Amino acid sequence: GVVMYHGTKTLDRPYAAKVFVSGDNEQWWEMGRLSYDPAARVTFWRHTELFHARYIRIELTEPSEPPDCWWTVYEFWVV
Numbered sequence: 001g002v003v004m005y006h007g008t009k010t011l012d013r014p015y016a017a018k019v020f021v022s023g024d025n026e027q028w029w030e031m032g033r034l035s036y037d038p039a040a041r042v043t044f045w046r047h048t049e050l051f052h053a054r055y056i057r058i059e060l061t062e063p064s065e066p067p068d069c070w071w072t073v074y075e076f077w078v079v
Helices: none
Strands: 002-005 016-022 028-033 035-037 042-045 055-062 075-078
Touching (some): 028 042
Antiparallel strands (some): 002 042, 002 075, 016 028, 016 055, 035 042
16 A cells, blocks of 8 residues: 655545556556545555555646645655
8 A cells, every 4th residue: 555644734635545556667457546644644545465566647627726735745644
């Protein structure tokens, strides 16, 4: 899975996004959607089945609200 830690910037995060993976950066598979945990201030995607990939792409599917918020990511973990 992936975890993006946003720190104190509670509005500066993706509000809706899909996660894709690829082995060759040409053929992509949709693996799921990001979730948000406000207590931990993280956006995350959890996947329990084993898969092999070299690339991870996060695609925004809904703009931030308010729309002028940036994504603030202090740490990005691949777990």
